[in-house]
Amino acid sequence: MTVQSKIKAADTVTKEDLEGLSPQQLRAVFREGRWSGGTEGLARGYAQANLIILPKDVALEFLIFCQRNPQPCPIVEVTDPGSPMITQWAKADLRTDLPRYSVYKEGVLVDQPTDISEYWRDDLVGFLIGCSYSFEQALLNAGIPLRHQDENKIVSVYTTNVQCVPAGRFAGPMVVSMRPVKRDQVVRAVQVTSRFPATHGAPVHIGDPTLIGVDLNRTDFDTGVFELAEDDVPVFWGCGGTPQAVALASKIDFMITHKVGHLFVTDKLSEAVAAI
């Protein structure tokens, strides 16, 4: 019995069932409502993406905001206004093909459904924004361990005092993820992640967290915190939480995102979209 037929035979599935499935197969499982959990570790090697859906009347400003802040907000695809269809990084329907969503009205979380068909409107535009899962695999491939994976935590995420370049109503501080890197691997970590501009690219800061307004023991998010060893250097990358936080703070009346950790799985191999 293949993995796929095993899946087909079951009403719901476990994360182990999903291992080895292709991005297309995974999106089918999500679409059928048989998996509503996280996507970390699934379809290894394929890029995953953050989702933000906004009304068309703020889409131009939002796209300009992302263009001005490519490290936290690397846009990988934008739908045609009014269309929920992804055509470049996969052939997929944003209303159904993620495992779970967050729906915000007037800046307040109102629902976390597994399907947003009932929320879709013909004035919405979908934005896919690169996710750090891609460069994390590249770090592992280069022999740079990921502490949060080793400790079975979510990567640490912080709000900095570094202001993004504003665009219209979109303004606010950059959100970053932090990974402890051994001092003698910091240069390699910069080189490796620079190859992936579509998934946040190179670090935005290395070393002293206080220079960007971060206290490593206080995250503004529900994420892990690390004990730093003597030879650990904190390395900070732009985080896809930035555009969500900025959009929420701008009091957009309606927004849908992926639920944290429940990302869009693309058909693009991360290595196939590396800069070089």
Added chain:
Amino acid sequence: MTVQSKIKAADTVTKEDLEGLSPQQLRAVFREGRWSGGTEGLARGYAQANLIILPKDVALEFLIFCQRNPQPCPIVEVTDPGSPMITQWAKADLRTDLPRYSVYKEGVLVDQPTDISEYWRDDLVGFLIGCSYSFEQALLNAGIPLRHQDENKIVSVYTTNVQCVPAGRFAGPMVVSMRPVKRDQVVRAVQVTSRFPATHGAPVHIGDPTLIGVDLNRTDFDTGVFELAEDDVPVFWGCGGTPQAVALASKIDFMITHKVGHLFVTDKLSEAVAAI
């Protein structure tokens, strides 16, 4: 007498007068209407950019088009809708700070002024798109000669049969520039230009022109044609002529661009914005 004071003393200037001027000084000369010629070779080392100004009602679709076609259309900056001010790649006014413009109404060229203040409207959005001058300097630095410079021609530009990924009303074939590269330098040419995604990046095609619908002896533009030697390989890069051609073909009712060869000179060193 410094170069600058020599400039200040003259009503108009020659291209030699402009050599050694900074981007800021050059933009001042353009703003004062004392140079309306081309910008090739000026402010060496600094990125130059193509300009397209469009009405806001098509700006979102145009930006999505560029996002989907990053090699011919690498957006480096977008103005706030209604504003002619560049704030990131320079502090500059798009109405005055280029040497010469082309103004199109209903797809027809109606004027080529040195100042577009009288044409500015509060619904316009300015787009700067990276220009190949940046990676050309990098090719020269790597010992890869540029035939069109050696022969004192404009680089060859062709319309291909490769369709861009469309977005709304924006659709059409990719326009490319071609440079003959010696066979043993082709790999290095790919490596060198890959570092500059903001200025068209890596080639889109190497070798047989017929595979992309190009006859090397027939350009659709007023550009040079090269005799290829036995060991020459034609190498094709995405060209900033693409978004202009696509915007014109889409019958936008109003558009302003730089005049061909009369680009926006930015304050960014090309090497400072290289991918790695």
